[in-house]
Amino acid sequence: MRYIQRHSAFARGLHWIHTIACLSLFATGLILFIPSVAAAVGMATVQGARMVHRVMAVIFIVAPIAAIIISPKGFVHLWKSLFFKWDADDKEFMAKFFPYLFFGAKQHMPPQKINKSGQGVADGALIFLSIAISITGVIIWFPELFSAGIVRWSIMLHSGLMVLIGVFMLAHIYLGAGIFQPYRGSGKLMFGDGRVSESDALYHWGTWAKEELKKGDNVIAE
Amino acid sequence: MAETAILYDSSKCTACKGCQVACKQWNQLPSPLTNDEYTYTESFQAPLDLAPNTWLIINFREEDKEIGIDWNFMRNSCFHCTEAACEMACPVGAISHKDNGAVVIDQEKCIGCRYCVAACPFSVPRWDEAKNKTFKCWQCFDRTSAERQPSCVSTCPTGALEYGDRADMLGIARERVDQLKAAGYDKAEMYGEKELGGLHTIVVAQRGLEAHGLIRDPKIGITDFWQFLKPLGGLGIAATTAGLGFSYLMALGYKRGEYSYDEKTDTLNVKEVEK
Numbered sequence: 001m002r003y004i005q006r007h008s009a010f011a012r013g014l015h016w017i018h019t020i021a022c023l024s025l026f027a028t029g030l031i032l033f034i035p036s037v038a039a040a041v042g043m044a045t046v047q048g049a050r051m052v053h054r055v056m057a058v059i060f061i062v063a064p065i066a067a068i069i070i071s072p073k074g075f076v077h078l079w080k081s082l083f084f085k086w087d088a089d090d091k092e093f094m095a096k097f098f099p100y101l102f103f104g105a106k107q108h109m110p111p112q113k114i115n116k117s118g119q120g121v122a123d124g125a126l127i128f129l130s131i132a133i134s135i136t137g138v139i140i141w142f143p144e145l146f147s148a149g150i151v152r153w154s155i156m157l158h159s160g161l162m163v164l165i166g167v168f169m170l171a172h173i174y175l176g177a178g179i180f181q182p183y184r185g186s187g188k189l190m191f192g193d194g195r196v197s198e199s200d201a202l203y204h205w206g207t208w209a210k211e212e213l214k215k216g217d218n219v220i221a222e
Numbered sequence: 223m224a225e226t227a228i229l230y231d232s233s234k235c236t237a238c239k240g241c242q243v244a245c246k247q248w249n250q251l252p253s254p255l256t257n258d259e260y261t262y263t264e265s266f267q268a269p270l271d272l273a274p275n276t277w278l279i280i281n282f283r284e285e286d287k288e289i290g291i292d293w294n295f296m297r298n299s300c301f302h303c304t305e306a307a308c309e310m311a312c313p314v315g316a317i318s319h320k321d322n323g324a325v326v327i328d329q330e331k332c333i334g335c336r337y338c339v340a341a342c343p344f345s346v347p348r349w350d351e352a353k354n355k356t357f358k359c360w361q362c363f364d365r366t367s368a369e370r371q372p373s374c375v376s377t378c379p380t381g382a383l384e385y386g387d388r389a390d391m392l393g394i395a396r397e398r399v400d401q402l403k404a405a406g407y408d409k410a411e412m413y414g415e416k417e418l419g420g421l422h423t424i425v426v427a428q429r430g431l432e433a434h435g436l437i438r439d440p441k442i443g444i445t446d447f448w449q450f451l452k453p454l455g456g457l458g459i460a461a462t463t464a465g466l467g468f469s470y471l472m473a474l475g476y477k478r479g480e481y482s483y484d485e486k487t488d489t490l491n492v493k494e495v496e497k
Binding site: 032034036047159174198203 | 312
């Protein structure tokens with residue numbers, strides 16, 4: 001049985017930290033988004049949630065920045081793997097993805113590079129939305145430093161971005177954690193040992209898997 | 223309870239500041255204990271701005287004339303809007319309308335998020351850092367619900383402040399504007415009848431809205447978007463969940479083949495799994 005080491009311990013650690021921060025931010029943010037929830041949980045819980053929201057927000061912002069400083073190469077690798085010029089296979093993948101997703105994965109999908117074109121769109125969007133929600137969050141945290149108009153827009157954008165990120169995140173979890181049947185086993189890529197089996201790698205990222213298997217640097221045989 | 227309003231007639235106001243003091247006294251809002259808290263501005267206005275413990279001030283907009291000064295006073299406090307941006311912005315439902323139209327912050331519920339501070343087009347609510355709560359005029363709801371006038375109104379010596387049924391206050395204001403126009407104040411205007419759905423502080427602006435620092439046709443702006451954003455957001459999340467649920471059900475019986483690769487011959491093998 002052969003495996004490819006797809007994610008480093010550093011990348012997985014960062015993903016773990018960001019997952020915890022992100023989910024905590026969602027849970028605590030929802031308390032403020034829905035007044036009836038705030039009323040139901042009571043004042044002390046609301047204030048506690050606000051405090052947790054701020055602590056987690058700092059982690060949410062600082063962890064990726066620190067990661068870029070510690071491992072600039074890792075950042076470049078991530079960036080290149082998400083944002084690349086699409087060839088015919090990438091375009092075909094994107095065109096076939098929704099029929100594949102909604103109609104029992106019966107479509108034959110073209111081989112993909114280190115990331116699927118759709119992954120680039122979804123994960124890239126998550127990065128930009130996360131930057132935007134962080135900026136608006138900082139403005140709401142320190143409203144005295146900004147004009148009332150900017151704060152008003154930030155409050156609204158912060159909530160709108162939460163919804164958008166929520167939508168992307170649901171899809172990200174559904175596919176990434178392997179809830180979708182054809183993606184079974186994907187969860188351990190980021191939450192486990194970071195290895196992908198030869199079969200899974202060839203199914204998901206055919207072009208990349210072949211290159212890795214030829215090169216052999218990251219291949220583990222057990 | 224009928225809709226009520228405070229009427230402020232700037233043409234009768236002498237800016238004695240009795241209302242400011244009465245507000246502080248009734249609502250137990252202490253003043254600063256030092257003399258040097260204020261910057262000298264050449265204006266007679268004091269304090270210079272609203273604060274968590276100052277819910278009402280008379281603004282001075284002194285304007286030099288050839289002979290003398292136009293004072294252009296304005297009562298600066300909550301307008302108790304019917305379409306209240308602060309109430310729309312409050313994420314925990316701490317701000318609400320009373321039956322008489324007063325907009326009141328429930329201090330038990332206020333979490334000090336300052337959304338209302340940003341939302342109010344008149345910059346009325348003020349945040350107290352030490353208490354982590356936001357404060358503003360509540361039209362002395364304790365007094366008005368006991369058939370008494372708001373504290374500021376009860377102390378006004380010139381009749382510049384009145385309180386009563388909103389319709390009556392509008393009638394008095396309209397009549398007063400006509401009188402002022404007849405007396406040569408061409409720009410005299412009434413404020414509060416239709417602004418933001420109707421205010422519960424009606425103003426007679428002797429020299430026009432701008433002269434008294436009033437915002438013509440104030441807008442709530444983006445804060446109003448909450449009413450679309452929340453249901454829209456809920457719908458978006460629900461639709462995504464439903465879509466993914468459908469996808470899950472459709473893919474339930476799917477069995478993927480076993481893939482392997484022979485890099486020497488560059489051959490991809492797929493062993494189909496029995497279904």
